[in-house]
Amino acid sequence: MKQQNVLELRELCVQVDGKELLHNINLTIPSGEVHAIFGLNGSGKTSLMMAIMGYAKYEVTNGQILFEGKDITDMDITERSRLGISIAQQRPPTISGVKLRDVINYTSTHNSRKLSDIDRIIKDAHMENLIDRDINRGLSGGEIKRSELLQLLVLQPKFSMLDEPDSGVDVESLGLVGELINKLFSSNSIRPAKRKAGIIITHSGNMLNHINIDKAHVMLNGRIGCTGNPHIILERISKCGYEECIRCMQEGA
Amino acid sequence: MNTCYNNQLEKNDIETLADVGIIMEEDKKSGSFIMRDYEQLFVHSQIEGLEILPIADALDKYDWLRKKYYCKAVPHDKLEKLSQINDDIKPQGFFIHVHKGTKVRFPFNAAIYMSKENIHQNVHNVVILDDDTELHLITGCATQHSINSGTHLAISEQYIGKNSKLTSTMIHSWGSNVKVIPRSGTIVDEGGSFENNYICLRTAKDINSNPQTWLNGSGSSAKYLTIILCSEGSKINTGGDVYLNGQNTTAELAHRAVCTGGQINQTGLLIGNALCKAHVDCAGMLIDAGQDGYIESIPGLKALHPEAQMSHEASLGKIAPEQVEYLQSRGMDETEAISLLIRGFLGADVAGLGPELDARIAEIAELAGHGEE
Numbered sequence: 001m002k003q004q005n006v007l008e009l010r011e012l013c014v015q016v017d018g019k020e021l022l023h024n025i026n027l028t029i030p031s032g033e034v035h036a037i038f039g040l041n042g043s044g045k046t047s048l049m050m051a052i053m054g055y056a057k058y059e060v061t062n063g064q065i066l067f068e069g070k071d072i073t074d075m076d077i078t079e080r081s082r083l084g085i086s087i088a089q090q091r092p093p094t095i096s097g098v099k100l101r102d103v104i105n106y107t108s109t110h111n112s113r114k115l116s117d118i119d120r121i122i123k124d125a126h127m128e129n130l131i132d133r134d135i136n137r138g139l140s141g142g143e144i145k146r147s148e149l150l151q152l153l154v155l156q157p158k159f160s161m162l163d164e165p166d167s168g169v170d171v172e173s174l175g176l177v178g179e180l181i182n183k184l185f186s187s188n189s190i191r192p193a194k195r196k197a198g199i200i201i202t203h204s205g206n207m208l209n210h211i212n213i214d215k216a217h218v219m220l221n222g223r224i225g226c227t228g229n230p231h232i233i234l235e236r237i238s239k240c241g242y243e244e245c246i247r248c249m250q251e252g253a
Numbered sequence: 254m255n256t257c258y259n260n261q262l263e264k265n266d267i268e269t270l271a272d273v274g275i276i277m278e279e280d281k282k283s284g285s286f287i288m289r290d291y292e293q294l295f296v297h298s299q300i301e302g303l304e305i306l307p308i309a310d311a312l313d314k315y316d317w318l319r320k321k322y323y324c325k326a327v328p329h330d331k332l333e334k335l336s337q338i339n340d341d342i343k344p345q346g347f348f349i350h351v352h353k354g355t356k357v358r359f360p361f362n363a364a365i366y367m368s369k370e371n372i373h374q375n376v377h378n379v380v381i382l383d384d385d386t387e388l389h390l391i392t393g394c395a396t397q398h399s400i401n402s403g404t405h406l407a408i409s410e411q412y413i414g415k416n417s418k419l420t421s422t423m424i425h426s427w428g429s430n431v432k433v434i435p436r437s438g439t440i441v442d443e444g445g446s447f448e449n450n451y452i453c454l455r456t457a458k459d460i461n462s463n464p465q466t467w468l469n470g471s472g473s474s475a476k477y478l479t480i481i482l483c484s485e486g487s488k489i490n491t492g493g494d495v496y497l498n499g500q501n502t503t504a505e506l507a508h509r510a511v512c513t514g515g516q517i518n519q520t521g522l523l524i525g526n527a528l529c530k531a532h533v534d535c536a537g538m539l540i541d542a543g544q545d546g547y548i549e550s551i552p553g554l555k556a557l558h559p560e561a562q563m564s565h566e567a568s569l570g571k572i573a574p575e576q577v578e579y580l581q582s583r584g585m586d587e588t589e590a591i592s593l594l595i596r597g598f599l600g601a602d603v604a605g606l607g608p609e610l611d612a613r614i615a616e617i618a619e620l621a622g623h624g625e626e
Contacts, residue, residue, distance in 0.1 A: 078587065081581065096597060097598050097600050103580065103583050106589075107584055155583065
């Protein structure tokens with residue numbers, strides 16, 4: 001049976017405030033696969049995720065975004081979210097007066113989730129004491145990551161994008177974050193059809209020890225430079241830095 | 254449900270009252286006062302120690318009321334000026350007296366509303382709490398939805414005795430061409446506390462409110478929360494002065510305004526005459542300025558004693574697009590996201606909102622989120 005692509009980017013160009021940040025991106029994420037994106041700061045990784053989610057600031061000037069074969073390029077964030085796309089941001093906004101519980105209640109009601117399931121997810125994410133706090137107000141780096149993952153676990157998206165879920169997380173908590181990510185993607189499911197697809201931005205090999213990544217891409221200057229085995233690519237980057245990737249890209253060009 | 258006065262009320266009346274938090278179930282409140290247009294329909298207390306009378310009857314019955322209380326907490330010059338609006342009408346309104354030691358468990362509901370065009374209500378309410386008492390007064394003032402014009406002049410005087418607590422929740426909902434002039438004066442004795450919540454759901458053409466509070470007794474306190482939605486064509490001036498005269502008095506004023514095209518002036522002046530602690534916080538969210546809408550916030554402090562410790566803050570802003578989009582990424586549509594953000598803004602940093610206030614805030618947030626009047 002032919003494997004369906006969950007996400008497909010075709011010749012995607014994205015600009016912010018009139019400046020093009022992403023150039024002709026072609027990327028395909030098949031069903032059940034989780035891909036990592038590596039790259040220097042400012043290479044366009046976060047912009048890619050924000051553009052896929054549909055943030056207005058990230059204007060698509062060329063190309064298409066296809067989700068489960070459907071063109072979503074002109075859809076707004078709500079429509080994309082309701083189709084099953086979601087994002088855990090690296091630096092989400094702080095929202096005074098709006099509690100994490102308000103968002104959880106909204107999503108659980110709209111997804112018809114059982115109250116007992118939600119309580120369990122909150123407990124699994126170690127967020128019992130933070131659920132009635134204003135969104136992201138006064139949270140540590142690790143707590144923000146868990147808050148973002150908690151919201152996605154309640155949403156149960158078909159396609160999740162995680163922007164540096166390991167940054168600001170202490171070594172001891174990394175295992176917990178990895179566990180939550182594996183739950184989100186149902187990575188340990190023995191039935192491949194149950195596994196969810198997604199993208200993770202990370203700079204660290206530690207994350208790869210905790211979660212299953214199928215493929216990795218390297219982004220440089222708003223382009224995808226190369227694609228391959230995540231462990232091999234990360235090892236090369238660790239040894240030679242991104243300079244090697246840049247050289248490789250130039251040779252390829 | 255006890256429906257002892259329901260036969261005098263039509264469906265429109267009951268809907269109007271429900272809009273401003275007035276419930277029909279007698280077993281959930283300590284008493285009721287209902288005034289429609291110029292007619293006092295119902296005056297009733299269910300609690301021993303909680304006395305309720307029409308103000309005119311109370312003035313006839315008790316000489317001491319006029320001598321000691323009536324027109325003493327609202328400055329005379331303001332009264333004289335206001336009474337010119339309609340000085341041929343005998344003052345109406347309620348007199349509430351909570352007798353010493355009475356702690357009233359359920360709220361008292363007072364409703365004053367207009368069911369016809371161009372009614373000119375002239376209301377004077379007096380609330381007296383003797384020492385060691387407690388009362389929660391919910392006052393709903395409104396016009397029926399189809400009514401647009403009229404005048405509502407309301408003088409409210411509150412006298413809070415030693416170690417007594419008055420919580421006053423006032424909910425307004427007006428037709429677009431109504432002029433509303435509330436004047437309120439509150440005097441608080443030693444150890445007494447006054448909590449005043451004012452919520453305006455549908456704004457009138459003109460609302461000019463300037464509550465005055467005198468914390469005369471040592472250890473007395475006042476807490477004001479004002480929440481308004483100001484739509485196009487409305488002008489709202491929410492002021493409020495608190496005189497901290499007693500030792501160790503405290504005051505906290507919080508103004509929250511959402512502007513969808515109207516004109517809002519938020520002021521609040523704290524006057525420290527003794528060792529005291531007070532804070533005033535004005536915050537506004539400008540959703541849509543429309544033709545000539547604005548929010549002006551001027552919190553003020555005046556210290557007349559070296560140990561008066563007072564602070565203020567003011568902030569105005571719009572809804573941050575990244576916050577709206579963040580909530581949209583969780584599946585909310587734009588209107589739902591904006592409503593939740595407005596609700597958060599109105600309730601932010603205000604501790605202990607009860608379910609009633611919470612429900613009204615949600616209502617305002619929804620109205621503002623939809624851009625409706």
